[in-house]
Amino acid sequence: MEKVKTTCVYCGTGCQIYLKVQDGKIVDTKPVRDGFNPGLGKLCIKGWNVHEFIHHPDRLTEPMIRKNGTLVEVSWDEAIKYIAENFKKIMEENPGNKRVLGCLSSAKCTNEENYVMQKFARTVFKTNTVDHCARLCHSSTVAGLAAAFGSGAMTNSIDEIADADVIFITGSNTNEQHPLIGKRILTALSKGAKLIVADPRTIPLSELATDYDGIEMNQRPGTDVALMNGMMNVIINENLYDKEFIDNHCENFEEFKEEVMKMTPEKAAEITGVKKEKIIDAARLIGNGKAVSLIYSMGITQHTTGVDNVKSTANLQMLCGNMGKWGTGVNPLRGQQNVQGACDLGALSNVFSGYQKVIEADKREKMAKEWGIDVNEMDDKVGLTVTEIINEACDDNLKGLYIMGENPMMSDPDINHVRKGLKKVFLVVQDIFPTPTTELADVVLPAASFAETDGTFTSTERRIQLIRQVIPPVGNSKHDWEIIGLIAKAMGYDGLLYSHPKEILSEINRVTPIYCGITWERLNATDTGFQWPCPDENHPGTIFLHKDGKFSRGKGHFHAIPFKEPVELPDADYPMILSTGRMLWHYHTGTMSRRSATLNARVPEGYVEISPDDAVKMSIVDGQKVKVKSRRGEITIKAKVTDRVKKGLIFIPFHFEEAPANILTINAVDPVAKIPEYKVCAARIEKL
Ligand SMILES: Nc1nc2c(c(=O)[nH]1)N[C@H]1C(S)=C(S)[C@@H](COP(=O)(O)OP(=O)(O)OC[C@H]3O[C@@H](n4cnc5c(=O)[nH]c(N)nc54)[C@H](O)[C@@H]3O)O[C@H]1N2
Ligand SMILES: Nc1nc2c(c(=O)[nH]1)N[C@H]1C(S)=C(S)[C@@H](COP(=O)(O)OP(=O)(O)OC[C@H]3O[C@@H](n4cnc5c(=O)[nH]c(N)nc54)[C@H](O)[C@@H]3O)O[C@H]1N2
Ligand code: SF4
Ligand SMILES: [Mo]
Secondary structure, rough: EEEEEEOOEEEEOOOOOEEEEOOEEEEEEEEEEOOOOOOOOOOOOHHHOOHHHHHOOOOOOEEEEOOOOOOOOOOHHHHHHHHHHHHHHHHOOOOOOOOOEEEEEEOOOHHHHHHHHHHHHHHHOOOOOOOHHHHHHHHHHHHHHHHOEEEEEEOOOOOHHHHHOEEEEEEOOOHOOOHHHHHHHHHHHHOOOEHHHHHOOOOOHHHHHOOOOOEEOOOOOOOOHHHHHHHHHHHOOOOOOHHHHHHHEEEEEHHHHHHHHHHHHHHOOOOOOHHHHHHHHHHHHHHHHHOOEEEEEEHOOOOHHHHHHHHHHHHHHOOOOOOOOOOOOOOEEOOOOOHHHHHHHOOOOOEHHHEEEEEOOHHHHHHHHHHHOOOOHHOOOOOOOOOHHHHHOOOOOOOOOEEOOOHHHOOOOOHHHHHHHHHHEEEEEEOOOOOHHHHHHHHHEOOOOOOOOEEEEEOOEEEEEEEOOOOOOOOOOOHHHHHHHHHHHHHOOOOOOOOOOOHHHHHHHHHOOOOOOOOHHHHOOOOOOOOOOOOOOOOOOOOOOOOOHHOEEEOOOOOOOOOOOOOOOOOOOOOEEEEEOOOOOOOOOOHHHHHHHHHHHHOOOOEEEHHHHHHHHOOOOOOOEEEEOOOEEEEEEEEEEEOOOOOOEEEEEEEOOOHHHHHHHOOOOOOOOEEEEOOOEEEEEEEE
């Protein structure tokens, strides 16, 4: 059997896999064991079964246009012509208006495809309204860490976690969501490391923390600033902080200290619901640690205070000098297999590739020159973000939207609001499967999957690795980069016609300083890939950032962060806190994992986690169907009675179309990062 090496398409760990081919079909997946592999020769259950969705009969294989209300198969020529005419018409009817059209790019697609999509938005639609799911995920990280350190990425590498002597994990269910990174935590524990887990729920790691003499804290959702300020209060009071590191490498310490001194451990305990003694013990463990690694994910970012939460993680690690050294750092685990890359390549409304700001004239001039366009026609303001795109569509301001590889009808907050907006616009959706979003589209375009595409993905540790075309695009589908080029040409711009992704990568190398040295030739000559920044072709890449306290922005900046409550707290009508997130067996909106027979057989339907206390109080038994209501809507779903959640808290994974969590969630966002508060809203449970 032929086997082709490529990169797993689910989470951001970047595991290397072989896809096995028989009679033109991909029939099996095996981990790479004979070469470099961030997964250490192992895979998680999603990785083992990643081939299962590729040939699923639901794959989109022909372009479709909505005619008299139904989607009808058409030729590529007809679809492309129809799209170009409609988008051009919107531009002609709204001359000079740079907020009538927008694009959603995709963390499921390659670096090259994301580069092409943002270039399309900026050259053809002439707008900076291009964004993607990072907005819903780690936009708080990008904003918060850039403000603190000058660079918004995971500071250290996956391997280093195994060598930390204290690991502080907060808001990351690492063993379920990044299982092969979770493996490094186990290795560290077996070498004597201490684990602190702060999560409102009890997760697999919580048990490890208690088993290995660490600390588990179940804070009230949305109280992380109070918790971390409380810990830092202890660290300062007990003189456990790194004065030398702060004096030499940081700024604004006094203002920060003044704020932190207000949050005594007593006060923090009162706000968070965590016992004072635990806060003090956790602070001492971190303060006395030699190499402390801080790991976080959505539990920190998905709040209206997401940026504040992220800045607090930075404060904590700078305070103890746990930066710029092996085994330390602030380590946001990036979720999608290429969300780091989609951000790096400029699929964001405020930056070109390499985080070059769109509001800076010299950056616009540089891009205009490379792209062969008139700089004066470029959008010089920050564009709309994911949630703003929906709001503007609802208000009839945005009139056309081109979505590649995103499913906002399942993944955005407050789906009823999303539906209202998407129904109003001329909508083009390019996906590999039908989704609730394609159901609203005027045109549906069939894309090739990761197994049918050459290109690169960038993993959570800033590592750029190749993906390889194993089979030709299924049916009549085409590569995402190719489709975008065809639409651009039909709209009068030839600068997006490429013959192969390697041509796109060499353009990326030319205009993106952090990716300059990561060429197609070099990637083919190594099996480890390269970690950015990699400024030239002789550079080996960068294992950890901010080495020796030399922060990307110069000095590390301490921020004074007062605690703020989430936007919607429980009350008499909606007495419970609803939190949403994920589980091991499914992936996001389920388009892929629910079409994987193995994964779907294991967990075939959605559920709401409810505590035994609340279940008894309401006489709800495990497995019973209940109604969950919020101010936005209601769903019917199976109750799962479990002590993973505490009294007053319920949790719903957002993978299931029949019981979509996002009918309930609130469309309230962080003022800076514009990330929605997926982790806290008020809800109630009713018996059917
Ligand atoms: N199996 C699987 N793996 C995945 C994904 C998937 O869908 N399925 N998705 C990928 C993607 S894109 C992402 S972004 C990552 C996300 O990975 P994670 O962030 O690990 O996943 P979540 O379930 O969203 O949330 C993590 C934890 O945050 C906790 N939490 C909730 N509220 C709070 C709070 O107020 N404070 C704190 N500190 N914690 C809180 C939750 O209880 C939960 O345990 O996973 C990636 N990996
Ligand atoms: N309630 C709640 N909602 C959340 C979250 C939460 O924790 N709670 N988490 C948020 C987070 S962190 C994230 S990252 C988002 C994810 O939000 P989305 O990105 O909208 O979710 P996905 O299911 O990953 O959607 C990816 C789409 O791309 C398609 N696709 C896969 N491969 C390809 C390809 O090669 N080409 C093309 N064109 N399409 C492809 C898939 O079929 C799917 O429809 O969800 C967010 N929504
Ligand atoms: S840990 Fe992530 S990258 Fe590795 S096999 Fe599992 S889903 Fe794929
Ligand atoms: Mo994500």
